[in-house]
Amino acid sequence: xxxxxxxxxxxxxxxxxxxxxxxxxxxxxxxxxxxxxxxxxxxxxxxxxxxxxxxxxxxxxxxxxxxxxxxxxxxxxxx
Numbered sequence: 001x002x003x004x005x006x007x008x009x010x011x012x013x014x015x016x017x018x019x020x021x022x023x024x025x026x027x028x029x030x031x032x033x034x035x036x037x038x039x040x041x042x043x044x045x046x047x048x049x050x051x052x053x054x055x056x057x058x059x060x061x062x063x064x065x066x067x068x069x070x071x072x073x074x075x076x077x078x079x
Contacts, residue, residue: 019043 019037024030038044 019034019041021030021034021037024033
């Protein structure tokens with residue numbers, strides 16, 4: 001099973017911000033599994049990204065600025 005398929009099984013259908021944890025008697029083990037699944041499925045990063053709306057033009061501009069900055073650094077390294 002590929003990594004994407006495993007991540008897809010973690011997500012609860014109909015709720016993109018939830019992950020599925022198998023039933024265990026030990027609560028601390030369930031919490032450990034839940035934390036790991038939340039971290040690997042990038043649920044928290046999506047929630048943090050959606051805290052405020054960023055216009056597409058602003059996203060594009062920041063992406064361009066970042067690309068220009070990285071290109072400048074690469075140009076300086078290879079001179």
